[in-house]
Amino acid sequence: MQRRLPSKKILFGLLSALVAIALLVSVIPAMAAGAGDENTPIPGMGRVPNPTLVRMHNKLGSWFNDQEDLLREADGLSQNFQALIDVHQKAGKNVTILENGLATFEAEVAASREIHLVAGAAIFSTAGFKVNGDVRDRLVAGQQLLDGHASLKDAHFRLAQAIHDLRKTFTNWRHTRVTGIPWPTAIPTP
């Protein structure tokens, strides 16, 4: 009496099915944890719950909008400065200091705006957050917040530096106009 063994085809099929099941069992929990488990730590942020991520996202969005207004205000300042240059140039005065200061300011504001736009692209991407503001993917959302924050801060510092330099130029020009002597750029050490 001879026992019938299952054919090779059936054995191969069973084996493939087992492998597929094993793969699914190992991958699905990892995906679920990455997308929605609030206990999953985010690199650089720790165990931040999803509602906190949403709040941070809103805060960064608000910062972005405020900085957008500031950049627009800086453009207006640039126009006023140009008007001042035109007035004094028409009067035959030397406006070289003002012109150089304005050129530097405009370049710094343009650099700040570029970084600001990079921040906006990171913050308002829909990879980590849904359109309604909810978290879509915790890990991606966390990375978005980190990148957006870093860029916003960078743009902020550049704008602050631009304003500082323009103020310095303005003070220098006023001092020169009144006294005829340029404002000392460096304090001499005794």
Added chain:
Amino acid sequence: MADCHTHALITAGNIVKKYASLFALLLVTAVLLSACSSEGTSGQAVNPKPPPNVRVQALPSATASPEPPQPEIAPTSSPQPTEQVYYYDPTPDPAALESEIEAVMDDIDKKLNSQDLLLKP
């Protein structure tokens, strides 16, 4: 001789008898012709149709005719304003500009300093 004469008369009479109708026709035709010719020489020819109402004018040419010269209108003097007109001087006041620049710089500085730079919940 008399016979000859008689024979000629008889022959003429026979001919007249034979072509009497033809003669009569010729006679009537001659009378009508003479009547018509007398009327034609005495009267003028009349056209019974009324004269056509045709307006004779030049055909329009393919090229546009030049514009007739417009009569020049003598420039009239504008009415003199009775009230004094004030115009806006576009040149800004430098002092006002300087104070405005300072105010804007202060405002931007203030907003920049009030911004919370930390990423915290």
